[in-house]
Amino acid sequence: MAFRPLPARAPAAMLREAKPLKALFSAAQRLTQLQRLLESQLQPAAREHCHLASWREGCLLLIVTDGHWATRLRYQQKRLQRQLQQLDEFAGLQRILFKVQPPSGQPRAPERSIVLSNCAAESIQTTADGISDPNLRAALERLASHGKKPAADNSA
Numbered sequence: 193m194a195f196r197p198l199p200a201r202a203p204a205a206m207l208r209e210a211k212p213l214k215a216l217f218s219a220a221q222r223l224t225q226l227q228r229l230l231e232s233q234l235q236p237a238a239r240e241h242c243h244l245a246s247w248r249e250g251c252l253l254l255i256v257t258d259g260h261w262a263t264r265l266r267y268q269q270k271r272l273q274r275q276l277q278q279l280d281e282f283a284g285l286q287r288i289l290f291k292v293q294p295p296s297g298q299p300r301a302p303e304r305s306i307v308l309s310n311c312a313a314e315s316i317q318t319t320a321d322g323i324s325d326p327n328l329r330a331a332l333e334r335l336a337s338h339g340k341k342p343a344a345d346n347s348a
Contacts, residue, residue, distance in 0.1 A: 223247075226281060230254075233275045238265060250286035252276070255293045262290045313339020 206213060227244045234242060241261040245253040256262040265272070269288055276282040308316070313336045320332035 229279055229281055230276070233272060235268075245291065247282070250284045252282070252285055252288045254288060254290050256290050257293070257295055259292055262292050265290055308336070308339040310339055313337075 223244060226247055230242070230244050231239045238261060241257040242265060243255045245255045247253075254265070256265060269290075273285060273288055276288075277285045316332055316339075317336040320329050320336060323329040323332065
């Protein structure tokens, strides 16, 4: 008896048919719809910085990318709440909470690199040559190695 694999099914069909996935898919669709409604009430500049996290029991939790935008949105909180309450989906809205959470995919600031002028590197190397402590001498030599390398002389 040969193994016959089941016919491939589209992921969207699987999401609609499997009960746990179906519930998850419908919750994601609901949040997407609520996010669109929220964005329709936000100022254009704030839309990319504010995302809906949850909406339950009259409380709307919004994730904001940084403290600056959280402060700006808190100043506009009453107006935003009134506008959202007029929409059927947010009819029971009692309060809005803001949580600051920086985006996780954003690269961190590059690490600082040390660049010394030739004069500074030579001065540090001269100082290292006169030091008897091997640890301090090694540290100064490492620091001096960050000096700009002179251009290679091609006249030879």
